[in-house]
Amino acid sequence: MLNALIFDVDGTLADTESVHLEAFNHAFRQEGLDWHWSTEQYTQLLDISGGKERMLHHWRTVDPDMKEVDAGALTDTINRLHEIKTAYYENAVNSGAVTLRPGVLALMSEARAQGLQLAIATTTSPVNIAALMRSAIGLDWRSHFLAVGDASNAPIKKPNPQVYMKVLADMGMRAADCVAFEDSSNGLRAATAAGLDTVITPNSFTAHHDFKGALRVVPDLSQVNVARLREWHNR
Ligand code: XBP
Ligand code: MG
Numbered sequence: 001m002l003n004a005l006i007f008d009v010d011g012t013l014a015d016t017e018s019v020h021l022e023a024f025n026h027a028f029r030q031e032g033l034d035w036h037w038s039t040e041q042y043t044q045l046l047d048i049s050g051g052k053e054r055m056l057h058h059w060r061t062v063d064p065d066m067k068e069v070d071a072g073a074l075t076d077t078i079n080r081l082h083e084i085k086t087a088y089y090e091n092a093v094n095s096g097a098v099t100l101r102p103g104v105l106a107l108m109s110e111a112r113a114q115g116l117q118l119a120i121a122t123t124t125s126p127v128n129i130a131a132l133m134r135s136a137i138g139l140d141w142r143s144h145f146l147a148v149g150d151a152s153n154a155p156i157k158k159p160n161p162q163v164y165m166k167v168l169a170d171m172g173m174r175a176a177d178c179v180a181f182e183d184s185s186n187g188l189r190a191a192t193a194a195g196l197d198t199v200i201t202p203n204s205f206t207a208h209h210d211f212k213g214a215l216r217v218v219p220d221l222s223q224v225n226v227a228r229l230r231e232w233h234n235r
Contacts, residue, residue, distance in 0.1 A: 002230050003177040004146065005111050006167055006196065007104075009122035009129055011183035014098045016132070017046065017205045019089055024051070027084040031077075035062070043205050049123045049157035049186050052082050086125055093131040100136045101201065103221030112144065114226050119147040121167045121180065121191075123157045126150050147171045158186040164194035179233055181221070185209035197233050199224065 010016045021042045028035040035058065037045065048054045055078055060066065066074070092098070108118055120129060129150055133141035142148070147170035154163035168175055175195030182188050182198050184206045191198040197215040211217050215232050218224060 001177045002116065002179060002226075002233050004117040004119060004171060004173055004179075005107070005229075006119045006121050006164065006178055006180045006191075007108075008180070008182045008184075008187045009120060009132065010124055011203050011206060012101070012181050012187070012201060013104050014100050014132060014136075015203055016093075016098050016128075017042070017203070019092050019097050020051070020085075023085045023089040023092065024055070024081075026088045027081045030084055031081055033081075046184065046205055047186070049159070050151065051085060051124075052078050053157060055081055086127060090127050090131045093128070093135060096135065098132060098135075101203075101220050103224060105136065107221050107224055107226075108144065110226050116226065117146040117171060117173075119145055119149070119167045119171055119178075121149045121154075121163045123151055123163065126152050158184075159189035159193070161190045161193035164191050164196060168194065179215065179229055185211065188214055199229070199232075 007013055010020065018039075021037060021039065024042075025036055037058075045054050045058065048057045056074075059074075059078075063069075111118060122129060126148075129148065130141075137144060147167045149163040149167040149170070151157075154166045156162040164175075164180065168178065178196055180191035180196040180198045181201065182191055183201055183203055188198050188200060188211060192213055198213075200211045200214045200217040201220050202209065202211070202217065
């Protein structure tokens with residue numbers, strides 16, 4: 001049976017990562033840090049899911065001993081940088097910096113018209129999801145989704161399956177009755193560990209990832225409709 005489609009956000013619904021990158025670099029500048037991530041560096045850093053975790057990983061790389069920093073100051077700094085980064089990102093999305101990837105809206109509309117449920121499973125923050133969905137779908141975007149799993153209610157980041165397990169539990173559905181959509185190997189590992197068939201739409205940041213075990217890898221969702229998904233899923 002196919003009863004629901006569960007979507008990752010960053011990189012899957014939209015090519016958001018270049019805006020996230022700009023937002024991180026803005027936060028570093030604003031806080032007077034001499035950090036600046038290039039696109040190449042960020043492509044590698046995306047192996048670490050979650051903005052706070054990513055900055056912490058970078059900090060540990062450039063300052064392995066962290067002798068000068070106590071734990072409280074470390075958390076405060078990361079939280080402040082992430083707040084600045086999130087405000088910049090939300091503002092950029094509100095100004096129209098990001099549009100949905102091809103086929104996303106059409107697949108969501110077709111699925112809803114056929115009585116399938118939609119859900120979101122992402123590592124990002126609720127304000128970032130709301131900004132993107134408001135601009136893409138409208139003010140009532142939340143009513144289109146039966147469940148939304150994000151950094152606020154599933155704090156253990158992908159490749160851990162927590163966010164997918166949370167969404168499945170909130171929907172009251174079995175993994176066998178859903179298909180997930182992802183763009184990265186961390187996302188694929190998280191969805192697969194939750195028992196989900198996963199369709200991958202890579203992008204320039206994730207094209208080199210290992211997608212072994214995916215249900216299908218397609219350039220974008222314009223190639224995908226509900227009939228095709230049922231055929232691939234077939235269980
Ligand atoms: C996306 C992420 C996010 C964004 C930044 O992963 O890892 O961290 O890059 O967002 P996925 P935050 O698409 O697998 O959810 O700074 O809000 O974490
Ligand atoms: Mg993603």
